[in-house]
Structure formats: C-alpha cells, structure tokens
Amino acid sequence: MDRLFFYGTLCHVPLLARVLDRAETDLVLTPARLADHAVRWVEGESFPAIHPAPGAVAEGLCLEDVGPEARARLDYYEGGYGYALAAVTVETAAGPRAAQVYLPRGPAPQTGAAWNLAEWQAHWGEIATLAADEVMLGYPGRDPAVNARRYRMILARAAARIRAREPAPATLRRPTRPGDIQELARSQPYANFFAVEEYDFRHRRFDGAWSPAVNRAAFFSADAATVLPYDPARDAVLLIEQFRVGPYGRGDSECWSIEAIAGLIDPGETPETTVRREAVEEAGITLGTLHRVYGYYPSPGAKTEFIYSFVAEADLPEGSGGLGGLAAEDEDIRAHVVPLARAMDLIETGEIGNAPLILSLLWLARNRERLRPSP
Structure with missing residues (x-):
C-alpha cells in the first residue's frame, strides 16, 4: 500500500472522493507538510502547482493505504497534465513519513500568488468536484x-x-420529485470541445407507472448568453454577422448568419459578465443597463445547452459596427447597426433565422416604448 501526499485541489475531500469513487468517510487522511516546497496558483488557471523553494513549506494531506485501483484512478486524473509520482519525505504529527507526490515531469508552469485552499474551495470547490464526474467517465x-x-x-x-439547480416554476408542468428518474447506465462515447453522453433510464409516467427502460443521448455544451445592444435615442440595434458551421453542415444556401452578440459562459462567470465581455470582444462596445429577456433550452430533446438572453442599453453612434472578434478563437465578425424596424423586417423575410436574436427582437418590440426617452 502507498501513501500519497496532496498539496492542491485534491486536499478538497469531496473532490478526492469523486476521483476515487469512494465515500468521504472511507478515506484515511493525515495532515502533513513538505519542506522546501511552495504551492502557487498557475497563471490563468483554477489550480495550483508545486515547486522547490528552500525554506518554504507546502501544507497538505496524506492519503493512507492507497491500493492499486485507487492509484490507477489518481494516475488517470492527474495524468493529462504531465504529472508523475516522485518519492518525498513529509512531516506528520507522528514524525517523518515516506510518501509520494505528483510533480510535473516537464517545465514548471508559470505561477503567481501563493495558493490558498479555502479561497479555491469558496470559488471552485463545487465546480471542480462536479467536473471530476465527467473526467472520470x-x-x-x-x-x-x-x-x-x-x-x-x-x-x-x-x-x-x-446553475440548473436553481428552483424553477412548475405550475402547469409536472414537478420533478426525488426518485422520479432512475438512471441505469451512463457513458460518454464522444468527447472533444463538445461531448455526447448516453443514458439508459426510466421515469415516472403521467399515470404514475414506470416507463420501460429507454436509451437516449444528449449533446453537451456549456451554457451560453446572448445580448442585443439597443440605442433608445436612435431606436437602433447592433447585430453581428459571422460564418456558422451549423448552416454549412446542413447544406444551407447561406452560411453567414445574422445574430445577437453571444458567447459560452466561462466557469466562474455569471451570464451578465459573459455578455459584457463578449460585447467588447465581438463589437468593441461597452454595455449599459441589462434587461433580462428569457432563459430557455433551444432544443431540449437533444441538447443540454441553456441560453440566457438580454437586451442592453448602449450608445451606438454613427460609425458603430465594423469588424471584430478574437483572432485566438478564429473569429471573423462583422457588426451592423440598423434601425429596429429594419431588424424586424429581416425576421419577416427570413434573413434573420437565429432563434436567440428573434426572441430578443420580439421582446424589444414589445418593451421598446418603456426603454425610449420621453419626447
């Protein structure tokens, strides 16, 4: 049996238990310290790195009695980052103990401030623990x-x-209760930037009986947020245009799409933060007051994506628009500032065929008068 020393995210016991597929109460953990090492945040990431530092001390935990299966699971979880186990001596309350620790095999990553486990737990602990479920699939x-x-x-x-755990109304639809869905099997046959998960399950029917076991697949992406900038003084909106692989893959005669500003919600962001960031990246504008439009699943029979849509008050003077997007993300975006009436006409002609934009324009047409300045 091995003894492993953890100094970073795996000191979060719920995460460690997920990786090992064991109950937290089954883990035998001992506080320990590794001398002449420091733990610091990796720049731009949500995890730390350890490096030699004479006189410093890395605080952590030792996992005792690590068997072959637990070792294999931990090697898998850490393996994608080029880490390998190295022998060290740690200090415990019972004295020095031989242990192993995951250390980078290649060049050390760029690090910043000193690592703080409590700070990480407050911001990232629950997210990283849930993420371990997908990693270990x-x-x-x-x-x-x-x-x-x-x-x-x-x-x-x-x-x-x-975010999906937030309570939602169920006044017309059937409320989901504990035990209404029994998952029999889960797999992830495809995983890249997006992923596909497959499930065998059964659920309660409307008549109270159980459905037969069914097999379904879901296309996984992150949640997204969209925003339609609106200038109340000019009664104009900003629309963006870009090539989209969806129409291309479908064989559409037109592969450039007119849309609202949009982006995936990064981990740790709110939808509001996302749209403000994307407005700068895609159109070079700063948004004012945000108005929540709707939150919705565009295709709940097949996709997990949930979209948060907003209309934002913004100053759109003459000359607004032009080219934008992040070169690092291969974005090639053109922004158009058009009268709201023109945008509504584009819905009718079919030139706008993007659902979040259509919903946002219809919301704006309905609420336009209360956003406009008094004459």
Whole structure:
C-alpha cells in the first residue's frame, strides 16, 4: 500500500472522493507538510502547482493505504497534465513519513500568488468536484490528455449543472420529485470541445407507472448568453454577422448568419459578465443597463445547452459596427447597426433565422416604448 501526499485541489475531500469513487468517510487522511516546497496558483488557471523553494513549506494531506485501483484512478486524473509520482519525505504529527507526490515531469508552469485552499474551495470547490464526474467517465479507456485539453469546457459544464439547480416554476408542468428518474447506465462515447453522453433510464409516467427502460443521448455544451445592444435615442440595434458551421453542415444556401452578440459562459462567470465581455470582444462596445429577456433550452430533446438572453442599453453612434472578434478563437465578425424596424423586417423575410436574436427582437418590440426617452 502507498501513501500519497496532496498539496492542491485534491486536499478538497469531496473532490478526492469523486476521483476515487469512494465515500468521504472511507478515506484515511493525515495532515502533513513538505519542506522546501511552495504551492502557487498557475497563471490563468483554477489550480495550483508545486515547486522547490528552500525554506518554504507546502501544507497538505496524506492519503493512507492507497491500493492499486485507487492509484490507477489518481494516475488517470492527474495524468493529462504531465504529472508523475516522485518519492518525498513529509512531516506528520507522528514524525517523518515516506510518501509520494505528483510533480510535473516537464517545465514548471508559470505561477503567481501563493495558493490558498479555502479561497479555491469558496470559488471552485463545487465546480471542480462536479467536473471530476465527467473526467472520470473516461476512465480507464480515454487518453487522459484529452481531459486536460478540454478541462475548461468540462468546468463550464459543471458550472451549468450548478446553475440548473436553481428552483424553477412548475405550475402547469409536472414537478420533478426525488426518485422520479432512475438512471441505469451512463457513458460518454464522444468527447472533444463538445461531448455526447448516453443514458439508459426510466421515469415516472403521467399515470404514475414506470416507463420501460429507454436509451437516449444528449449533446453537451456549456451554457451560453446572448445580448442585443439597443440605442433608445436612435431606436437602433447592433447585430453581428459571422460564418456558422451549423448552416454549412446542413447544406444551407447561406452560411453567414445574422445574430445577437453571444458567447459560452466561462466557469466562474455569471451570464451578465459573459455578455459584457463578449460585447467588447465581438463589437468593441461597452454595455449599459441589462434587461433580462428569457432563459430557455433551444432544443431540449437533444441538447443540454441553456441560453440566457438580454437586451442592453448602449450608445451606438454613427460609425458603430465594423469588424471584430478574437483572432485566438478564429473569429471573423462583422457588426451592423440598423434601425429596429429594419431588424424586424429581416425576421419577416427570413434573413434573420437565429432563434436567440428573434426572441430578443420580439421582446424589444414589445418593451421598446418603456426603454425610449420621453419626447
């Protein structure tokens, strides 16, 4: 049996238990310290790195009695980041103890401020714990490097699961109660930037009986947020245009799409933060007051994506628009500022065929008068 020393996110016991597929109460953990090492945040990431630092001390936990299966699961979870176990001596209340610790095999990543477990737990603990469910769906067959490459999307989907827990009305529809759905099996046959999960389950029918076992698949992406900038003084809106692979894959005669500003909600962001960031990136504008339009599933029979749509008050002077987008994300975006009446005509002609934009324009047409300045 091995003894493993953890200094970072795996000191969060709920996360460690998810990785090991064990109950938290079954884990034998001992506080420990590794001398002459420091733990610091990795720049731009939600996890830390450890590096030699004479005189410093890395605080952490030792997991005792690590058997082959637990070792294999931990190797898988850590493996995509180029980490490997190294022998060290740690200090415990009972004295020095031999242990192993995951250390980077290649060049150390760029680090910043000193790592703080409590700070990480407050902001990332629950998200990272849920993300471990998706990471370990690939165990043992999927290359762990795939998980590392797509980990930010995994975090974004975990954050979406947390938002999805918010209470929602059920006055007409059947309320979902504990035990209404019995999951029999789950797998993830495809995982890249997006993912596909497959389920075998049964659920309560409207007559109270159980449905037969059914097999369904869901296309996984992160939640998204859209915003339609509106200038009340000019009664004009800002629309963006870009090439879209969906129409291309369908064989549409027109593959450039007129849309609202939109983006995936990054882990740790709110939908409001997302649309303000995207407005700068895609159109170079700063948004004023945000008005919530709707929140909705565009295709609940097949996709997990949930969209938060907003209309935002904004100053759209002559000359607004032009080219934008992030080169790092291969974005090629053109912005148009048009009268609201022109945008509504584009819905009628079919030139606007983007559902979030249509919903936002219809909401704006309904609420336009209360947003406009008094004559």
